[in-house]
Amino acid sequence: MRAEKYKRIVWLRHDLRTYDNPALFRAAKEQEGVLAVYFICREMLTNHVVAPVQVDFIRRHLLLLNNDLAELNIPLVVIYVDKTAEIVPHLQKLIKLYQVEELFLNAEYPLDEFNRDKQVSETLRAQGLVVKRFHDRVIIPPGMVRNGKGDPYKVFTAFKNNWIEQARVLPLQPLKKPAVQAAHSFIALTDQQINTLFKGIEQRDLFTLWPAGEKEASKRLKAFVKNHIEDYQTARDFPDQEGTSQLSPYLAVGSISPRQCIAAALQANQGEFDSGNAGITTWISELVWRDFYQHLVVDFPDVCKFNAMQKHTEAFPWRHDETLFQAWCNGETGIPIVDAAMLQLKATGWMHNRLRMVVAMFLTKNLQIDWRMGEHYFMTQLIDGDFAANNGGWQWSASTGTDAAPYFRIFNPVSQSQRFDADGAFIRRYLPALAKLPAKTIHNPPPTPGYPLPIVDLSTSRKETIALFGALKG
Numbered sequence: 001m002r003a004e005k006y007k008r009i010v011w012l013r014h015d016l017r018t019y020d021n022p023a024l025f026r027a028a029k030e031q032e033g034v035l036a037v038y039f040i041c042r043e044m045l046t047n048h049v050v051a052p053v054q055v056d057f058i059r060r061h062l063l064l065l066n067n068d069l070a071e072l073n074i075p076l077v078v079i080y081v082d083k084t085a086e087i088v089p090h091l092q093k094l095i096k097l098y099q100v101e102e103l104f105l106n107a108e109y110p111l112d113e114f115n116r117d118k119q120v121s122e123t124l125r126a127q128g129l130v131v132k133r134f135h136d137r138v139i140i141p142p143g144m145v146r147n148g149k150g151d152p153y154k155v156f157t158a159f160k161n162n163w164i165e166q167a168r169v170l171p172l173q174p175l176k177k178p179a180v181q182a183a184h185s186f187i188a189l190t191d192q193q194i195n196t197l198f199k200g201i202e203q204r205d206l207f208t209l210w211p212a213g214e215k216e217a218s219k220r221l222k223a224f225v226k227n228h229i230e231d232y233q234t235a236r237d238f239p240d241q242e243g244t245s246q247l248s249p250y251l252a253v254g255s256i257s258p259r260q261c262i263a264a265a266l267q268a269n270q271g272e273f274d275s276g277n278a279g280i281t282t283w284i285s286e287l288v289w290r291d292f293y294q295h296l297v298v299d300f301p302d303v304c305k306f307n308a309m310q311k312h313t314e315a316f317p318w319r320h321d322e323t324l325f326q327a328w329c330n331g332e333t334g335i336p337i338v339d340a341a342m343l344q345l346k347a348t349g350w351m352h353n354r355l356r357m358v359v360a361m362f363l364t365k366n367l368q369i370d371w372r373m374g375e376h377y378f379m380t381q382l383i384d385g386d387f388a389a390n391n392g393g394w395q396w397s398a399s400t401g402t403d404a405a406p407y408f409r410i411f412n413p414v415s416q417s418q419r420f421d422a423d424g425a426f427i428r429r430y431l432p433a434l435a436k437l438p439a440k441t442i443h444n445p446p447p448t449p450g451y452p453l454p455i456v457d458l459s460t461s462r463k464e465t466i467a468l469f470g471a472l473k474g
């Protein structure tokens with residue numbers, strides 16, 4: 001029997017959804033036959049230390065997407081490869097077998113992914129294939145937000161002002177579901193076949209905390225907009241409250257798009273970006289931060305090579321002390337809010353934003369440990385691990401980034417704890433040894449059985465770090 005003909009292949013990566021997926025939508029538009037393909041690439045997963053919890057989240061997304069695409073008569077082909085170099089031969093095989101004429105994909109911005117896509121596109125174009133690249137990972141594509149001289153912004157507020165000016169006139173309506181294709185005789189992969197392809201890759205299943213799928217993502221977005229977004233400005237800093245959307249894992253694997261998020265926020269705020277409800281405008285600002293970091297990766301790809309944005313900070317004598325580092329990773333620093341946060345990360349694959357800043361500042365400014373070690377560890381643990389946001393967050397906290405926290409403004413983890421976990425409820429949730437301590441002492445506890453003493457003196461280390469940064473020639 002002759003194989004079916006599919007005019008287009010959509011290569012899915014961090015865009016595991018059917019709605020508002022530009023590459024998929026455009027590929028399906030003329031209903032000329034679409035094949036979707038996903039590569040599980042061991043080399044990429046290993047080199048980018050993708051957390052087992054995120055690998056599992058991706059696997060569970062693929063199972064659902066397989067069904068959603070089947071309803072559109074778009075077969076999903078999932079292929080395991082050891083190395084990126086194997087992607088082209090696999091695509092060539094599919095192109096030949098199904099007489100494919102065009103490849104559609106949504107852009108990926110970190111350097112390795114960018115180079116991979118460039119190499120794949122150039123090779124296939126040279127063989128006559130049409131390759132079309134779209135933008136879905138950001139609300140405004142990289143390269144479009146520029147200052148008067150045409151240069152990228154390095155300061156967030158200026159970026160945001162220009163971003164809003166442009167966004168006001170952009171069509172921000174999410175794309176609808178792709179068109180259904182003609183029926184075909186392709187036999188869809190079974191769940192078992194997809195699961196087998198992931199065998200041998202470390203996975204950790206947290207499905208009760210993080211159900212997969214674009215339906216779940218959009219349910220969460222709706223619930224957040226209905227119940228929490230208006231209080232976001234006041235509630236977002238308190239780790240024991242449900243003050244934030246917890247959509248980051250879904251944005252990371254692309255089961256929801258940032259455009260869907262902003263459209264929902266705008267709808268709840270009469271279309272206003274920077275006026276109206278303060279909770280909503282603050283949440284919109286966070287989505288702009290997200291875009292800002294994605295743009296930085298494109299404009300300053302050097303950050304993808306373990307380099308600081310501010311070159312002079314490379315001279316800081318960062319420590320690589322394994323004992324202190326392990327105490328931080330394992331939540332054994334003797335600073336309760338830091339330890340509770342690190343245990344939240346281990347237990348849930350996620351950490352509240354306020355706490356990410358607190359633990360990152362503690363690691364870099366009190367322990368003076370290289371921010372790259374923290375950045376790496378976060379990626380190994382986070383279900384929402386995203387290179388741009390993670391690198392941006394770490395370089396902000398370490399004062400090595402553009403528009404970063406000034407080096408002399410170091411969070412004191414104890415006062416952060418007193419302010420944002422005043423009654424100690426968050427600490428008690430993760431540190432049973434301290435559960436019986438009153439709110440007054442829980443943030444800076446007296447010697448307590450089963451809980452370590454602080455591994456560093458906060459005041460001395462803070463002064464030392466400020467002096468070391470001050471001595472750098474900026």
Ligand SMILES: Cc1cc2nc3c(=O)[nH]c(=O)nc-3n(C[C@H](O)[C@H](O)[C@H](O)COP(=O)(O)OP(=O)(O)OC[C@H]3O[C@@H](n4cnc5c(N)ncnc54)[C@H](O)[C@@H]3O)c2cc1C
Binds near residue numbers: 236397
């Ligand atoms: C050291 C450090 C590391 C981080 N690593 C990551 C990471 O790997 N992946 C990741 O998605 N975010 C990262 N962040 C940003 C932020 O902490 C998370 O996006 C946020 O906690 C996710 O929770 P939420 O979905 O409830 O966010 P909400 O407060 O509901 O915000 C909505 C969305 O906006 C985006 N966003 C919010 N804050 C930021 C921010 N500061 N920078 C960039 N985007 C933001 C996220 O996509 C988030 O889902 C990091 C921050 C720091 C300080």
